[in-house]
Amino acid sequence: MKASNLPETSLDRRCENCPVRHHAICSVLDNHGCHALSDIMVHKHFVRGQQIWSDDDDAHVFAIVISGAVKLSKMLADGRQQIVGLLFPSDCLGRAYSEKQQTFAEAATDVELCCFPRQKFEDVLKQHPEVEHALFEKTLIDLDSTREWMVALGRKTASEKMASFLLQMSHRSELTKCPYDRPAPELPTFVLPLTRGEIADYLGLTIETVSRHFTTLRVNDVIRLIDGQTVEVRDPAALASMAEAKD
Amino acid sequence: MKASNLPETSLDRRCENCPVRHHAICSVLDNHGCHALSDIMVHKHFVRGQQIWSDDDDAHVFAIVISGAVKLSKMLADGRQQIVGLLFPSDCLGRAYSEKQQTFAEAATDVELCCFPRQKFEDVLKQHPEVEHALFEKTLIDLDSTREWMVALGRKTASEKMASFLLQMSHRSELTKCPYDRPAPELPTFVLPLTRGEIADYLGLTIETVSRHFTTLRVNDVIRLIDGQTVEVRDPAALASMAEAKD
DNA sequence: CGTATCGTTGATACCTGTCAATCTTGGTGG
């Protein structure tokens, strides 16, 4: 799908009502200090598959994910692709202090972003060191999880990668659920934000291998595929043990 | 090799004479401001193979690499290992703002470190925002190169990985050479800081595969192995083209 | 209802891992 340089709607949404107000880096600001950000903020919507920026675009935007999922990817000259990061609500999007983006960014689902002009955003970072510090800590956590994923890419088998991925998605979906929504112990269920091809690009596998392992997990009753995108984890313990050791 | 909790010599070295003074994060401080760091600094030596900290150690040390190479790695329960980062002079070592290390750190060669107690180092970061900013920018660069390496782990073939690794080592060695040392155009030559097994753990391959590809590169006259650890790149262009596309 | 996209399944090939033997190198001690 094609990118549009000037994406769609621009809502005037108040920070006080923002669903990620208390989880994103702006949580270190009080409502007054938050004006520094809200003054330069623009909300934008992207539809599934829409490019947010491309590899060699100038890095003139910085954003916070409000809803949906964004995939960061890199490509080799011959088209092989690797997804190097998945971003969910409250995560930050964009490379501060660089003139160039180093990755592609694409909406994996429909996405709502809180966007800032990068230059102005960096001015805010300078004026509000506590925001820069929050962004720094988030970056350190990103680096930790990126390194964790390197172990999967370099050392895990296909089925271990699949199990690790499904666990990761399962945990991520728990975070966004309100605990009061699930009073009783149910089986973890979530909607995959990626197609089979994207999962393959995330795991360093092919579509066919991903599909085959979905089938294996299904026939072994570890998961149930409710509609191809919706996964119910029927045996969380099995999935967890598969993530680190061969079955 | 075993770790020693209190590594060896503690030199009293002046920052002014430090070989990484103008490349590490302390370069943003003038000689006066540098006292904040030098007051809490201790130089330590580690021999090749010595553990600097282990996976579940408390993160009570932060350091700058002065000489040598450090490998950061992660392990799976069954012993499979993945090197997630290589650190060279002027690079930073240690996880700020975390109580726990998330990786192993081991001296890949004999190493000299400029060590700080983490808590005191974080105090310096608080008092000198320009140092925290420098560390933040270094962390962003780390994240960029980590993501770049994910592409290699997930999507490149063994020979592409080998070529990428050798190019990376070649470029890194150029950085540490004084330009005046090599007035004439010579073939790039460098000493590998890693054993075959460590290279395998970095590339997500086995020792045997690494060794076979070294042999292939040698018989194709792309590289020359001077003594097993010392590599002369006889055909840099071929190496560069191998790094991204199958031969 | 045709078409496009995505996903599944099958047959086969090949790259890399595994297992094992041999070679090289460096260090140690008789």
Place this chain on the structure above:
DNA sequence: CCACCAAGATTGACAGGTATCAACGATACG
């Protein structure tokens, strides 16, 4: 000085996991 040994590196034979190529099925959409 040389024999011996340990660790690392190389090479070979073989197996297996994943990629590749291809066909088919499912779903959504106009």
